[in-house]
Amino acid sequence: MEFRIPLGDWIAALVDIIADVFGGLLDVVADLLGGVYDGLEWALRTPPFWVIILVFATLAYWAKGWKLAAGTALGLLLIVGVDMWDAAMDTLALVVVASVVAIVIAIPVGIWAARSARVSRVVRPILDFLQTMPAFVYLIPAIIFFGVGAVPGMIATIMFAVAPGVRLTELGIRGVDSEVVEAGQAFGATPARVLRQIQIPLALPSIMAGVNQVIMLSLSMVVIAGMVGAGGLGGEIVRAIGRINVGLGFEAGISVVIIAMILDRLTASLGTRRPARRATTDQSAHSTQMERTP
Numbered sequence: 135m136e137f138r139i140p141l142g143d144w145i146a147a148l149v150d151i152i153a154d155v156f157g158g159l160l161d162v163v164a165d166l167l168g169g170v171y172d173g174l175e176w177a178l179r180t181p182p183f184w185v186i187i188l189v190f191a192t193l194a195y196w197a198k199g200w201k202l203a204a205g206t207a208l209g210l211l212l213i214v215g216v217d218m219w220d221a222a223m224d225t226l227a228l229v230v231v232a233s234v235v236a237i238v239i240a241i242p243v244g245i246w247a248a249r250s251a252r253v254s255r256v257v258r259p260i261l262d263f264l265q266t267m268p269a270f271v272y273l274i275p276a277i278i279f280f281g282v283g284a285v286p287g288m289i290a291t292i293m294f295a296v297a298p299g300v301r302l303t304e305l306g307i308r309g310v311d312s313e314v315v316e317a318g319q320a321f322g323a324t325p326a327r328v329l330r331q332i333q334i335p336l337a338l339p340s341i342m343a344g345v346n347q348v349i350m351l352s353l354s355m356v357v358i359a360g361m362v363g364a365g366g367l368g369g370e371i372v373r374a375i376g377r378i379n380v381g382l383g384f385e386a387g388i389s390v391v392i393i394a395m396i397l398d399r400l401t402a403s404l405g406t407r408r409p410a411r412r413a414t415t416d417q418s419a420h421s422t423q424m425e426r427t428p
Contacts, residue, residue, distance in 0.1 A: 149275055164285045171231050171284050178223040183214050186223070190396065197403035205399075209392040216385040218367065225366035226393060228284055228359065229352045232291040236348050240296050241341065244303025245329065254304065261297040269294050269358050277362055287359025287368075291352050298347035306340025307333050346401040353394045367393075 153160070178186060187210045195203035213222045247254040272293050276286035310333045318328045334341070360368025367386045374383035 149278060153279060160279050164280050167231065167235070167288055168283075168285050171227055171288065174230060175224055175227040178227055179220055183210075183219050187211065187214075194396070194400060194403075197400050202399055202403065206396050209396060213389045213392055216389065218370065218385055218389040221365070221367045221370050221386065222389050222393060225353075225356055225368065225390070228288060228291070228364060228366060229349065229356070229393075229397075232288045232295065232355075233345075233349045233352045235288070236292045236296040236352070237299055237345055239292070240299025240344065240348065241303050244300040244341075244344070245307055245334075247300065248304040248307035249329075257300065257304075261300055264293060265297045269355060273358065273362055282363040284359075284364045286362050287355070287364030290362075291355040291359060294355055295348045295351035298351065299344040302340050302344030302347065303337070306337030306344075309340065310336045342401060342404060346398060349397050349401060350394060353390060353397070356390055 187207055190210060191203045191207040194206040213219055243257060247257045269290070272290035273286065276289045280286040280289060307329075314332055314336070315328055318332050323331070356364075356366065356368040357371045358368070360366065360370070360372045363369075367390050370386035371383055371390075373379070374386060
């Protein structure tokens with residue numbers, strides 16, 4: 135008799151138990167995410183396209199300068215030109231909501247793991263599992279718990295994208311010079327104040343790199359989310375595959391690339407607006423002030 139471990143059956147039973155026990159909570163999560171997504175989608179699609187382009191170009195100018203602003207405007211105008219604007223705004227709404235939720239989870243968990251070796255040991259294998267599991271697998275429980283549409287696409291995206299945010303936040307906090315932390319502690323700063331005024335500012339470039347990776351991974355899930363009815367550019371690409379329509383697939387694909395490049399440049403620029411040197415200077419000035427205080 136052939137021996138086989140029924141691991142798949144155990145997981146299926148566990149999913150059924152979760153659906154039965156936490157069905158009400160899952161409905162609340164679905165309604166909340168769906169409501170936020172619908173609101174953001176309405177805010178992006180209702181104004182004329184030139185208003186949204188102006189907003190993004192202004193943000194790009196503030197973050198980096200006129201070159202990024204011009205590139206952002208031209209890229210978005212190309213999306214308008216290939217008639218992918220509405221689909222692109224749907225995709226942007228999905229990516230923004232999923233990325234914000236993933237970041238809200240990742241940064242606190244990363245800070246907690248950086249401050250506790252025990253938490254780090256527990257979190258690390260979970261992150262390894264999330265990063266190495268094929269992305270399509272996340273769709274199965276997402277569909278079971280949330281049906282089809284934008285919500286299961288967002289849930290699968292969050293699970294897929296959260297890991298680098300946790301890792302790079304932990305790495306950034308752990309990479310802060312211990313002497314600077316000890317100096318703050320020596321002057322009587324509480325752990326919360328050390329974290330808020332020393333560790334997070336100095337770790338900000340690494341944290342922002344994690345935010346950048348979360349957004350990029352969220353965009354990489356666009357096509358997969360389109361397979362469960364999330365719509366947007368992913369839905370257009372899935373439609374192009376079904377019809378073997380090279381032109382439609384290229385137009386939707388280049389629109390995804392443009393959005394990815396804009397978000398990548400924006401997050402990278404925001405991460406360098408307050409360099410670590412300034413944070414160190416602020417801490418030195420703070421320490422000097424504390425020395426002078428009787």
